[in-house]
Structures are given as structure tokens and as C-alpha cells.
Amino acid sequence: MKKLFGLMIAFLIVQSAFAQRAGGFRFGMDLGAAVPQNGGIGALLNLEPQILLKDNLAFGVRFGVAGLAKDVTYYNISEDYEGEVSGNASITGTLNYYFNKGNSRVAPYLGAGFGYYALSSVRIDSNDIDQEEVGNLEASFAWAPMVRAGVELGKFRLGAEYNLVPPSNLQNLSGQVIGEAINQYFGFTLGLTIGGGKWGK
Structure with a gap:
């Protein structure tokens, strides 16, 4: 296993010495802040x-993971309450187009993707609501x-992304939908790319 990992690293380093070319393999890692649409804060990888x-x-x-603390809206209560989400995981197919003709080390890009999101349950952080009345937002998929x-x-x-994940319903113990959690979020990231060649000459 260690030998295989070492060969992969050596392959990526060799590729990095040449210009970007079709057929090249790249591996990227991004870390940054996640901001839910209706307010809150979190982090993503x-x-x-x-x-x-x-x-x-x-x-x-x-392959993405985002941990978010965000607002939860109840239809029959005038206030929003802060919900804590332990983590959302996603697998997304992506396409990136780079505005670079091979003569610069700077490469602006636009990208898009479509994927499968696993949404974890929400815990309501408030002493003013009877937890048995409001129930929980169970894990779901979208x-x-x-x-x-970027x-x-x-x-x-450097990048910015927007994940258009649909909202999740909040149900009470009787199964009635009494609210929702907004799952759409912005991401602002700093990342590193290995392999695939280099931009510019």
C-alpha cells in the first residue's frame, strides 16, 4: 500500500513539471468557509x-463535506431558531473551464456540477421550544x-461556489410538516492542485 501511494505521488510530481495537456490527471483539495443562504456559518472540505x-x-x-450552523424556520412560530448540523456530505460530478491559452500562470475558471447530497439531522438550539412538540429534521438525501x-x-x-440544495422538511412527532431548514449555501475556498501539468510556459 505504501509503495502504491508513493508511486502515485511520484506520478503527480512528474506530471506537474509539464504544461497542462488533455489526458492529464489532477487532484485538488479545497478548504474554506460555508455560509448558509439564510444566515449562519460553517466550514467545508x-x-x-x-x-x-x-x-x-x-x-x-x-467529494465534499460541509458542517453548518443555520436557521430553522417554523411555520407557526414567528421567530427563526438556530439549528446545528453535524455535517452534510456530497458526491458531485463537475466540469471546469479555464480561461488560459498556455501563456500565463494565472487561470480564471468557471465550473458547474450536479451531485448527490446526504443531509444530516438538525438539533434545535433553544430553551423556548418544547423539543417533543417540534420534533427533529431527520437525515435525508437530495x-x-x-x-x-475562481x-x-x-x-x-481561490474559489467561490454555490450549492443549490433543496430545503428539508421539519416534522413533529405526529408526522406533520411544521417547518423547514434551508440547505443552500455559499462556499469560499482556498485550495491546492497536484498533478495535471502547470499553467504557462
Whole structure:
């Protein structure tokens, strides 16, 4: 196993010495802040292997985890309450187009994806609500699109993304829908890319 891992690292390092070319393999890692649409804060981590379909077009599979603290809305209560989400996981197919003709180490990009999101349960953080009355937001799953943009500076990357995940229903113990949690969120990331060649000469 260690030998295989070492061979993979050596392969990526060798690829990094040459210019970006179709057929090249890249591996990216992004870490950053996650901001739910209706307020709150969180963090995210994305791991993404990619293959270059063209010199400036990459297809990838993004494995993402986002931990969020966000507002939960109750239909019959005038206030919003803060819910804590332990973590949302996703697997997303992606396409990135890089605006680079091979003469610069700076490569702005636009990207999009579509994937499967596993949404964890929510715990309500309030002493003013009877927990037995409001129930819980159970774990659920959803298909959703994602759009993003950013710039690569050599092997480093700055990016912003928006995950259009549909809301989840909040049910009480009788099974009635009494509220919802908004799952859409922005991500602002700093990342690193290994392999795939280099931008510019």
C-alpha cells in the first residue's frame, strides 16, 4: 500500500513539471468557509480528482463535506431558531473551464456540477421550544446542482461556489410538516492542485 501511494505521488510530481495537456490527471483539495443562504456559518472540505478532457477543460468528481450552523424556520412560530448540523456530505460530478491559452500562470475558471447530497439531522438550539412538540429534521438525501468560479495561481486556487440544495422538511412527532431548514449555501475556498501539468510556459 505504501509503495502504491508513493508511486502515485511520484506520478503527480512528474506530471506537474509539464504544461497542462488533455489526458492529464489532477487532484485538488479545497478548504474554506460555508455560509448558509439564510444566515449562519460553517466550514467545508472538498477533495476532487480531475482528468483534463482538453488543455483547459477538466472533468472531476468532488467529494465534499460541509458542517453548518443555520436557521430553522417554523411555520407557526414567528421567530427563526438556530439549528446545528453535524455535517452534510456530497458526491458531485463537475466540469471546469479555464480561461488560459498556455501563456500565463494565472487561470480564471468557471465550473458547474450536479451531485448527490446526504443531509444530516438538525438539533434545535433553544430553551423556548418544547423539543417533543417540534420534533427533529431527520437525515435525508437530495440531488442538486452546484456552480462555482475562481482563479488558479500556479498550483494554488481561490474559489467561490454555490450549492443549490433543496430545503428539508421539519416534522413533529405526529408526522406533520411544521417547518423547514434551508440547505443552500455559499462556499469560499482556498485550495491546492497536484498533478495535471502547470499553467504557462
